[in-house]
Amino acid sequence: MSTVLIVDDEPILVGQIASLMGEEGHEVVTAYDGETALRRHAEDAPDLIILDRKLPRLSGDDVCRRVRASSSTPILMLTGERGADERAKLLDLGADDYLEKPFHRRELASRVRALLRRAGPTTRVQASTSVGKLVIDPRTHEATVGGETLDLTPTEFRLLAALAARSSEVLERRALLRAGWPEERDPDPEWLKAHLARLRSKLDAVGGPTLANVRGVGYRLG
Numbered sequence: 001m002s003t004v005l006i007v008d009d010e011p012i013l014v015g016q017i018a019s020l021m022g023e024e025g026h027e028v029v030t031a032y033d034g035e036t037a038l039r040r041h042a043e044d045a046p047d048l049i050i051l052d053r054k055l056p057r058l059s060g061d062d063v064c065r066r067v068r069a070s071s072s073t074p075i076l077m078l079t080g081e082r083g084a085d086e087r088a089k090l091l092d093l094g095a096d097d098y099l100e101k102p103f104h105r106r107e108l109a110s111r112v113r114a115l116l117r118r119a120g121p122t123t124r125v126q127a128s129t130s131v132g133k134l135v136i137d138p139r140t141h142e143a144t145v146g147g148e149t150l151d152l153t154p155t156e157f158r159l160l161a162a163l164a165a166r167s168s169e170v171l172e173r174r175a176l177l178r179a180g181w182p183e184e185r186d187p188d189p190e191w192l193k194a195h196l197a198r199l200r201s202k203l204d205a206v207g208g209p210t211l212a213n214v215r216g217v218g219y220r221l222g
Contacts, residue, residue, distance in 0.1 A: 002116055003027040005046035007037040007063065008078065009055055017050060020105050024112065029182045034058025036178075041067055043162065043179060045138075048115055050108075051095075052078045061093055068094030074115040078103075131167040131209045131221060136160060145208040155180050156199045163211070163221035172218040 004026045006017050011032070018028045029044045031037040034055040041049065049067065053060040064075055077095040079086060090098045096118075097111050129136045133146045141157055143150045152160065162179035163171055173189055180195065181187040196219060200211040212220045 002047040003029060003044060004112065005029045005031065005037065005040050005044065005049045005051075007031045007034075007040075007049065007055065007060065008052040009033060010052075016105075017108070020109060021112070024109055026112075032056075034060065034063045037063050038066060039175075039178070040182070041071070041073065043165070043175075044182070046073060047119070048074045048076065048112060050076045050078065050112070053090075054080070064090075064093045064095055072119075074119050076108075076111060076115060129161065129164045129167075131164050134164065134203070134208050136164050145203070145206040148206050150202055150206065150208075152199070152202065153195075155195055156202075158182070159195060160199060160221075163219060167209070168220065168222040170214045170218045170220045176219065 004021045006014050006021070006028060007030075008014050008017070009032050014030050014032070018030060021028050029040050029046055031040045032055075035057045037049075037051070037055070038058070040046070051060050051063060055063070060077065064077065067073060067075060074096045075094065077090045077093075077098040078101055079090065079098055080101045082100055087098060096115055099108060099111060128138075134143065135145075136143045136157075138161060141154070143152055143157060143160055150160075159176060159180045162176060173192060176192055176196075177187040177189065181191065196211065196213075203209060203211055209221050212222075214220055
């Protein structure tokens, strides 16, 4: 299963592409502006990015340049422009392929499959993360403490992985909401309390690292 980051400021289009990628068997991460796209890329390490050129806060062109400067993640650019000049510009930016809007669902799916085939299985190497006796393996979506597997929901696993990636640091509630509910544009902050309470109980039961609430800021694992 591959993870696809979809970046566009049109929620309807993001939803349509996300539905298609889900049908193709991919996990989906979304962003609606350029700055969030860069954070998603850093935090979720997607196998492929579907990236619109015109974005708020940071343009798709800038996102493409920055991703390409530090990563070989395949990038499929979406553009409303046409012609050879546009194609040349997108490829010069570092895009691996592009599609002109409007596009057909089957063509998008075909191009995504082709890019993932070309990239091969080594595009993203996900290393295990350790915090004390806690080990998180993103390849198997498994977390263990002293060899004992934690029984986590997908949301709990995403929250734990985000906290472990920045252990001993305070992770803001906003970042945890993005990590726990990547497909929600405006996740409710109240969702965090119950999920983190259950996660804390599961960690405490097996002697895992402490999950601490830093009042008014966020949470810290360590």
